[in-house]
Structure formats: structure tokens, C-alpha cells
Amino acid sequence: MNVAERKKQTVVSSGISGLDEILRGGLPASNLYIVQGAPGSGKTTAALQFLRAGVALGEPCIYVSLSQTRAELEAIALSHGWTLDGIRVEELSASDSINRAADQTIFQTTELRLDETRKAIESAIEEHKPSRLVYDSLLEIRLITADSPRFRRELIAFKAFLAQRNIVALLLDTQTSETDRTGEEVDGIAHGVIRLDKSLEEYGGVRRRIEVSKMRGVPVADGYHDMAIREGEGVVVFPRIVPGAAARTVKPQLIKSGVDTLDEMFGGGQESGTTTLVIGQAGTGKSTMASLYATAALKRGESVGLFLFEERIETFFRRSEGLGMALRQFHEDGQLILRDFNPNEISPGEFGQIVQQSVNSEKVKVVVIDSFTGYLNSLPHREKAVRDIQSLLKYLARAGVLTILIVAQHGLLGQGVGIDVDVSFLGDTVLLLRIAEHEGRLRRSITVVKKRHGPHDLDVRELFIQSSGVSVIAYNPLPEV
Incomplete structure (x- = not known):
């Protein structure tokens, strides 16, 4: 894509000015993006900033949470002086159907849990028709799918569902020491992949970095960029200087x-x-x-x-x-x-x-x-x-x-x-x-x-x-x- 075509392309703000600078303006509209990182790396905070940017523009926004309660999300927002006003929080549990599935003999428990979780998410989207959506997190879906092919099929179907409705979605993917990197599962499906890195040096505070490892059609400033999580500001990104x-x-x-x-x-x-x-x-x-x-x-x-x-x-x-x-x-x-x-x-x-x-x-x-x-x-x-x-x-x-x-x-x-x-x-x-x-x-x-x-x-x-x-x-x- 040349410069002229890039200028014509509709983009939406990520809610983080430094990240928008790295992205040469923002996230290409109507696409699905993966935000990866270890616990505590800033994924939820960045997701709230993304939705708050949409609320500021009058857009309907949904936070679908399989891993955190509304009270936990409110606590994170409150720590920065924010509220969840204008953001609809859909609390779901990937295990809601366990009790009902226990008596089933025809369907496997994991399949029933996955189907009901998917239906609940799609129902919330159809009802509230959001322009922006955050899905938190892929780790829970990964745990209830029987195998990687099934997990990939779920993501591909969900991507098509969102694309038909022109929704910009962030899918949070928690990386833990117990789970291997799953980039081979999701990187090829998403339009873009943003990784948040958190490391503790031998002395001093925690060092945080961000990398846009993939973004189709955008000449991003690749490599790591320093970032921080600041009270009252949330995730703050410092793009690497280009002389x-x-x-x-x-x-x-x-x-x-x-x-x-x-x-x-x-x-x-x-x-x-x-x-x-x-x-x-x-x-x-x-x-x-x-x-x-x-x-x-x-x-x-x-x-x-x-x-x-x-x-x-x-x-x-x-x-x-x-x-x-x-x-x-x-x-x-x-x-x-x-x-x-x-x-x-x-x-x-x-x-x-x-x-x-x-x-x-x-x-x-x-x-x-x-x-x-x-x-x-x-x-x-x-x-x-x-x-x-x-x-x-x-x-x-x-x-x-x-x-x-x-x-x-x-x-x-x-x-x-x-x-x-x-x-x-x-x-x-x-x-x-x-x-x-x-x-x-x-x-x-x-x-x-x-x-x-x-x-x-x-x-x-x-x-x-x-x-x-x-x-x-x-x-x-x-x-x-």
C-alpha cells in the first residue's frame, strides 16, 4: 500500500497517542487485533483506553470479559481516575455450562461450553451493536478447546462475524510461563499483533516495552519501544526516535x-x-x-x-x-x-x-x-x-x-x-x-x-x-x- 492509499484508509485511535504514532495514525478500521503479554504487562489498561477513545467519539463499546469481573475492571479504571461510563461490560464465564453439561451424554462437555460461550458473545454483539469490542481473554477459550485446529476455527469464524458488522476488536491473549507462545495459532489470523513486554532487571524498576510485531498494510515503526503505566494516564508509549x-x-x-x-x-x-x-x-x-x-x-x-x-x-x-x-x-x-x-x-x-x-x-x-x-x-x-x-x-x-x-x-x-x-x-x-x-x-x-x-x-x-x-x-x- 502506497502513501496515498494509506491516507485514504480509515483508521481509529488506539487511545494511546504514542502507539498511534508508531501505527502512523491508528488502527485500520473494521479489523481484529491481538494484544499479547504476560499478566501485569498492561493489556487490560490498554484495552480500556481503546474503548474510552471510542466513547469519547460517541461510539458504542463492549468489554466482553471471561477472566475479570466488572468490579475488577472498575477498580483498574478507578486507579487512573477513570470510570466505565459508556462501556458495556459483558461478564461471561467459560464454565457457565459445566453444571448443565454434566448431565449430557450426547455432547462432550468442552464442546457445549464453547458453543454456549460463543452464543452468549454473539448475542451481546447483536443486541448492542458496538463499533469497538474488547475480548478478554483468549486464554480461557484456548483452555476449553480440545485442540489447536478447533481453536483456530473458532477464531476464524469470530473474525468473519466481526468483519460483517464492521467492528474493530482487540483480543487480549495472556502469555504465561505455563503456556508456550501461541503465535503460530493466532498471528496469521489477526490483522495485527501488538505485544507488551515486562521484565525485571537486576536493579531498578520494572522495564516495559511494546512491539507492533505485525500490522497489515501499515509501515509501522518496528522493533521495541519503551512504555510505562502511569497513574492517571494509563499506558504511555514512547516511540523510538527517528533522526x-x-x-x-x-x-x-x-x-x-x-x-x-x-x-x-x-x-x-x-x-x-x-x-x-x-x-x-x-x-x-x-x-x-x-x-x-x-x-x-x-x-x-x-x-x-x-x-x-x-x-x-x-x-x-x-x-x-x-x-x-x-x-x-x-x-x-x-x-x-x-x-x-x-x-x-x-x-x-x-x-x-x-x-x-x-x-x-x-x-x-x-x-x-x-x-x-x-x-x-x-x-x-x-x-x-x-x-x-x-x-x-x-x-x-x-x-x-x-x-x-x-x-x-x-x-x-x-x-x-x-x-x-x-x-x-x-x-x-x-x-x-x-x-x-x-x-x-x-x-x-x-x-x-x-x-x-x-x-x-x-x-x-x-x-x-x-x-x-x-x-x-x-x-x-x-x-x-
């Missing part, structure tokens, strides 16, 4: 720091659409360098996004004010977007989306991540985090943003970067800060060791950080001992 989605910058601009001698080291300034790694051990002035560029951009009237992983917002303000950089008013005015994070509570996908949205909505020209080391050290799979941040940096580059990454090093002399993966390739520019002791005083040095775009100064200069501000002068080497 090509950002508009290309027509003409790079020089971004200055406000300190002439520092700008000279970069050949006049740093270019928009590039990434600068500021590397150094504790006390060398890494965060001060970032604050310097942020302050200069704010004074030029540009917006700045500053994302903290190791420092509280109040600490940042006080440190900046101690150097003559008053930033509180910029923050109150909304020109400075300032966020601090607990790294254990945010996924790479969510962080990337927060940065991306700030750039798109607030026209941010400078982004500071302080520190990238703390961000990586909080994640169990650092190599993947580096790939995720690389996609984010490419997106920011295409959007014409100067990105400053603070990278900490171990020890007083900074032997070795504080992470066990190579990140040097991420930077178009590398600014190296050092500190050394001489005659009872610590001396800071600053060097531009790499700059892909244009010339730069190779000299080592001395960096002064004082209450009056920041200055850079020619470096007088220490005398030989």
Missing part, C-alpha cells in the same frame, strides 16, 4: 559562549547542529561550561533545555548564581526548560521523547545533558543506551541544536572515563578539562582536542572560575621539578 523526522538546518550558525577567548579556541564559536563532549574529572568546571553556553543563549533570546541527572534544580541555580549567572527568571518565564531526573525511574525512550518535545514545542537551540555519565551508569544495558542517545543526537543535529554532553572521569587526575563503553564518537567537538596542583593551588586547564567542523585552537589554556565570572587565558606551564 530523519527532524527538519534539516539550512545554514549552520555560530553559537558563542560570551567569553571571547573561549570562542577563539573554537575558531569563533561552536556550530549549531553539532554535539560537544565536555570531559573532565570532578572540580574541573564541566557543569560551569554548560551553564556558560546556556546563559549566553538565554541572553540572546534563545530557549535552552537543561536536563540534570546528578544535581538538584536548586543546587544548579545556587551554583550558577555564585558565578554571576542568574537563571531563575529565565526558568520562571519558560525560556529555560530545566528538568532533574531520578535515572532509575526513566527509560531511554521516555528521556528521548522529553528532549524531542522540548525542541519541537519550545524551539530550543541549546540542549545540555548533565551528566551523561550518571545517565548511563543508572541503566543496566549501557551499550543500548548509547545507541539510543546516538539517535537522539542525530535528531537534535538535524534540528539545528547545539548539544552539550557532560562526561565525568574518575579520580583527581581523571584516569579513564567513568563508563566502560566508548562514547568519544558521539562528539563532533571534544572539550577536555584538567586540574593540577602547583604550590598549594589547583590550576584548571582547558583544551579543544577535537572539532570536526572548521579550525580550532590546539593550545592548552588556563581556566579561571570565580565569583566574578569565567575567564580563559594563555596557560603558563608548570616549572620542571
Whole structure:
């Protein structure tokens, strides 16, 4: 299906904006979809969001439940501040006919239970004529069917029944450790398959991901995308960043720091659409360098996004004010977007989306991540985090943003970067800060060791950080001992 045909195709919202983005607009109408996942992965919450989206449009919606009571569904909705108003809940039990079937000698018990369950569902659909339907869950139907062929026939017949009535249906399929994956049974029948993944790492919170493993006729953003279940929001999906989605910058601009001698080291300034790694051990002035560029951009009237992983917002303000950089008013005015994070509570996908949205909505020209080391050290799979941040940096580059990454090093002399993966390739520019002791005083040095775009100064200069501000002068080497 080409782009024009896709635009003509009617789609319905899943009720989850991030999932709709992955689906390029929503679910193709009048089709059957499978939502798979382990218990607790968010299937029921996502299903309620799907039906609530229909209710908001005035559509009749039914939740057919073979596994949960109405009271349980109401409790789930209430936990998010929702109600089931407008959603008809049909409570059925796949075992309702056991007592009646016990006296039968002609029909097998399983066949009678399956037939009566099917009739009850079809009767509810015929009576209420829904536009959207959730069937919870296939596990109960699978358990009462005698074999896989019978289970497949039931699904095919049910799919045809729904298609004749133009119903968009989500069939929830619970995956448990006791049951093997049944994708070979249902994947080929459904128009689309959405999988919710839940895993517990060695430390930190539960990690949740979502994958659209199949969607006929839709060029979905394949692979895993981070997701979360939030009180009051339900399932929240963070689509993986696609660098090509950002508009290309027509003409790079020089971004200055406000300190002439520092700008000279970069050949006049740093270019928009590039990434600068500021590397150094504790006390060398890494965060001060970032604050310097942020302050200069704010004074030029540009917006700045500053994302903290190791420092509280109040600490940042006080440190900046101690150097003559008053930033509180910029923050109150909304020109400075300032966020601090607990790294254990945010996924790479969510962080990337927060940065991306700030750039798109607030026209941010400078982004500071302080520190990238703390961000990586909080994640169990650092190599993947580096790939995720690389996609984010490419997106920011295409959007014409100067990105400053603070990278900490171990020890007083900074032997070795504080992470066990190579990140040097991420930077178009590398600014190296050092500190050394001489005659009872610590001396800071600053060097531009790499700059892909244009010339730069190779000299080592001395960096002064004082209450009056920041200055850079020619470096007088220490005398030989």
C-alpha cells in the first residue's frame, strides 16, 4: 500500500497517542487485533483506553470479559481516575455450562461450553451493536478447546462475524510461563499483533516495552519501544526516535559562549547542529561550561533545555548564581526548560521523547545533558543506551541544536572515563578539562582536542572560575621539578 492509499484508509485511535504514532495514525478500521503479554504487562489498561477513545467519539463499546469481573475492571479504571461510563461490560464465564453439561451424554462437555460461550458473545454483539469490542481473554477459550485446529476455527469464524458488522476488536491473549507462545495459532489470523513486554532487571524498576510485531498494510515503526503505566494516564508509549523526522538546518550558525577567548579556541564559536563532549574529572568546571553556553543563549533570546541527572534544580541555580549567572527568571518565564531526573525511574525512550518535545514545542537551540555519565551508569544495558542517545543526537543535529554532553572521569587526575563503553564518537567537538596542583593551588586547564567542523585552537589554556565570572587565558606551564 502506497502513501496515498494509506491516507485514504480509515483508521481509529488506539487511545494511546504514542502507539498511534508508531501505527502512523491508528488502527485500520473494521479489523481484529491481538494484544499479547504476560499478566501485569498492561493489556487490560490498554484495552480500556481503546474503548474510552471510542466513547469519547460517541461510539458504542463492549468489554466482553471471561477472566475479570466488572468490579475488577472498575477498580483498574478507578486507579487512573477513570470510570466505565459508556462501556458495556459483558461478564461471561467459560464454565457457565459445566453444571448443565454434566448431565449430557450426547455432547462432550468442552464442546457445549464453547458453543454456549460463543452464543452468549454473539448475542451481546447483536443486541448492542458496538463499533469497538474488547475480548478478554483468549486464554480461557484456548483452555476449553480440545485442540489447536478447533481453536483456530473458532477464531476464524469470530473474525468473519466481526468483519460483517464492521467492528474493530482487540483480543487480549495472556502469555504465561505455563503456556508456550501461541503465535503460530493466532498471528496469521489477526490483522495485527501488538505485544507488551515486562521484565525485571537486576536493579531498578520494572522495564516495559511494546512491539507492533505485525500490522497489515501499515509501515509501522518496528522493533521495541519503551512504555510505562502511569497513574492517571494509563499506558504511555514512547516511540523510538527517528533522526530523519527532524527538519534539516539550512545554514549552520555560530553559537558563542560570551567569553571571547573561549570562542577563539573554537575558531569563533561552536556550530549549531553539532554535539560537544565536555570531559573532565570532578572540580574541573564541566557543569560551569554548560551553564556558560546556556546563559549566553538565554541572553540572546534563545530557549535552552537543561536536563540534570546528578544535581538538584536548586543546587544548579545556587551554583550558577555564585558565578554571576542568574537563571531563575529565565526558568520562571519558560525560556529555560530545566528538568532533574531520578535515572532509575526513566527509560531511554521516555528521556528521548522529553528532549524531542522540548525542541519541537519550545524551539530550543541549546540542549545540555548533565551528566551523561550518571545517565548511563543508572541503566543496566549501557551499550543500548548509547545507541539510543546516538539517535537522539542525530535528531537534535538535524534540528539545528547545539548539544552539550557532560562526561565525568574518575579520580583527581581523571584516569579513564567513568563508563566502560566508548562514547568519544558521539562528539563532533571534544572539550577536555584538567586540574593540577602547583604550590598549594589547583590550576584548571582547558583544551579543544577535537572539532570536526572548521579550525580550532590546539593550545592548552588556563581556566579561571570565580565569583566574578569565567575567564580563559594563555596557560603558563608548570616549572620542571
